[in-house]
Amino acid sequence: MIKQIIGTTAVIATWVVPSIAMAQVSAIKLSHTIQLQPDSERLHPPVVSQVEIHPTGKLMAVAGDDHFVRIMEVATGRVIVTLKEHTDWVRAAQFSPNGKLLATAGNDRQVLLWDVQENIQLRSGSEFPSVITAVDFNHDGTQLAVVGFGESVVVYDANTGKKVHQWKTAGNDLRAVAFSPDGKLVAAAGRTGVIRVWDAVSGTQVKDIRAHNERIHGLAFSDDGAQIISGSEDRKLTVHNVNTGQELASMPTGDAKVFSVSLVQPRVIATGGSDNEVHLWSLDTYEEIDRLTGHDGTVSTLAAQGQTMVSSGFDTTIRVWDLGNSRQNPPPVLTVPVSRFSN
Template sequence: MSKLSFPILFGTLLLAGLIADSRARAETVPEVSASRVIELAPPDSQEKTPVISSVALDPTEKYLAAVGDDHLVRLFDAQSGRLLHRFDSHVDWVHASVFRPDGQLLATSGADGRIRFWNMDSTVRPHVLVEQLPVIYALAFSPDGRMLAAAGFGDKVWIFDGRQGKLARELAAPGNDIRALSFSSDGSRLAAAGRAGVVRLWDAESGNQLADVRVSPRRICALEYSPDGKLLAAAGEERVVRLLDAASGEPLSDLPERSGDVLALCFCGPDKLASAGSGNVIHLWDVNARQELRRLVGHTGSITTLVFDRGAETLISGGFDTTVRLWDLKHLDVERVTRR
């Protein structure tokens, strides 16, 4: 054997071993199915079934909202999955939905540049917050409900009064295409990120910029602070979930999410993180051990949104396959499908 062929052969064997080892590890991760599936039906049988952009859970666990490309806001009974209302106040793709922490108000936004407030009283009436913004991809309420952050196309993050809806402040965004916003669990910090691959941190109360953290060479699509306030997770088109120190923004470690672009992140308690995206699979991670615990399978299209029901320990997902899926993280059931 020549001197040249030996390192080539060794390298080939090493690469083959690494691939085999990664496949073996992947095969040991248990796969589970959803405990319940809600399939969104179009309002007219002649129309296409809507793609889901965002789901939001009322903190009182009474309502579940779903929005998407058919311009509608759907409101479900969170316990039964029964469709309660369809609203058509938007005139273009609805990208974001979020409940205020007191559960009395739902905010929605989208490609029409409108932000809508929906009061969760007997009439569930909309209140037009603003009409003339660019496309709004992301919304986030502060934990006390006093602030609503909004961002999308444009070089600003807009901060509104979370109760009256008045514009309170404009912050300079890191780039002109912001896809993700997150408040820390104590409400002291706000993080934003998007196409620039930079996470910008602000003091939420004063609006002072604290740090810019270069996280990725590609677009960041999802941000999430951990409930205990120690971690900030960021991910996107680089297909890696990056864990940052929540206080400093310093990168700590990576979770090797390789199944596709990451479009959604959600902490399921202080030590578990769910990630999902164009790979059609939800990965459930132990963030302390940096280990994948479960793969939640069943979606047949990109998963765009994740939210965790802490009371029921249930993860809720939605995506391009036009379904909302509920995953019981305590008692993993056989999937059953209902049409709404």
Template sequence: MIKKIIGTAAVIAISIVPSIAFAQVSAIKLSHTIQLKPDAERLHPPVVSQVEIHPTGKLMAVAGDDHFVRIMEVATGRVIVTLKEHTDWVRAAQFSPDGKLLATAGNDRQVLLWDVHENIQLRGGSDFPSIITAIDFNHNGTRLAVVGFDDSVVVYDPYSGKTVHQWKAAGNDLRAVAFSPDGKQIAAAGRTGIIRIWDAASGEKLRDIRAHNERIHGLAFSEDGSQIVSGSEDRKLNVHNTSSGQQIASMPTGDAKVFSVSLMQPGTIATGGSDNEVRLWSLDTYEEIDHLAGHDGTVATLSVQGQTMVSSGFDTTIRVWDLGSSRQKSPPVLTVPVSRFSN
């Protein structure tokens, strides 16, 4: 049971790890690689749609195209439990900020809510109008925003399951949704390259930002909420002022289409792309400051918690990065059998 691994105190009172100093970025090293293996009913390991680290930093949720969500130990890659209730590709998974809830969603149009402490499903719903591609909790876990392959943005109360808001975005095929750090704004974007921002309380549309010429896959607010960073298939990482919509910077990503964007620390953005690399960008100078190689396929998902970052995607591996220690010469590779049954 997850309850035995996390423990009551760790779920309720989460330890906060200090942010990494900018000067320590160069100290990033690969801690270990977790290679997923196929189970008896599949020829290939699952493609990983999303990896999300639990706020304690000890566990992670791994969602894939094999319809499963695995709760795994970050340090060892051991599968603690396999959640098997989805009936199609699971594209999104996120823990609430307090670590008590896990939300999962995907092609079956269901948003499933799990009580992490008791390892039970709280509720599920199949009324979302399309395949779900992305979800995001607000800062205190009282709201969950959901988007998918149409123009709907739905905000739920995760505890009651009731719809709080439902809006139309600037076009179909949405791939990214994000609350601002203070929970006051919500942004969504997708195929049109336009970011639409709403007031999270009133539902008022605040502005449209024409950020890219092609599909946006990732959004991240700066820590103070004054900037929004977007990554796109047009091979650019763009930064806009959230109040005025004015572009602040545009950073070319070379040959890489950007598939994931994550705030790594207050002044640093991490991106994953089709060049199989994780790239780090400064929000002070708006320049690339480092890149992390090793994946053999598109890096579709990133998650950062304290001094740990995980990356994964099309190559069916999960790479665990240590954001603060000295480098190892030969990081270990952990082979994890994929099972349909809980351990």
């Protein structure tokens, strides 16, 4: 798959957004903001469904409603390659833990697996029963869990593309799926507000956790796998014990419906939602510890790698945050070349 690269230009505006310290004081600063540009066939930049950072921390995959997946440099915003093989809205993208594979999926019901180094599409899974909303690799990248608007959770062998498991949930319209850190459990959730958990090896259903009263959009396990965290349209972030299903905390998110949940540090959860802000929560005190402003649209996706976190969503910008321990003066505005693959 060889294509000619042509150049365009994108502007990266950079400034620091003051954080609002809550129970604790964190030292998060905005590194830079990347304004996505529309494709030549569109009038508007893409709404971003998913941003995922490569395990090296240097690249990120950006998926959106323009049917494309952009592989971009985190530090500069330069587009390395644009993957254009999807035929509809791309809602999900994730790198395997070893960084060798990228899985992408969305409204066209296809799971595409890519060789990251060669930008080659390796295989397409058989057509999924519904629009796909979320995917997740297990701890060693050998399996990929997939969910969508239907009631099915499917686990594929990432090497062969063959189906390993297929389960049904308590209802349809699933929006989140997650493997536990050790790969032994799979959790999925959506419209019903119930988190259903399975044994990833045997395929046995382990338990149902009634976590919310409305649709769940985000799931994350704690770093030790002992807790599962969920965010919902009911404007709550909940934490449950994985083994017992017991609720450990229920944290109100104010006016924000929660659309994204991400473990950004070992004991810190980040959420994004309809209030256009990123909130950070301690898994030790179950309190909000920081609030990051600047987006002017719903924050629908969050990801973190090392000392870097990215946020994006409806406002068509990507904000890159430094999770380090020092604040610096705002760097200058940068203009960088952006490349994309021609058709």
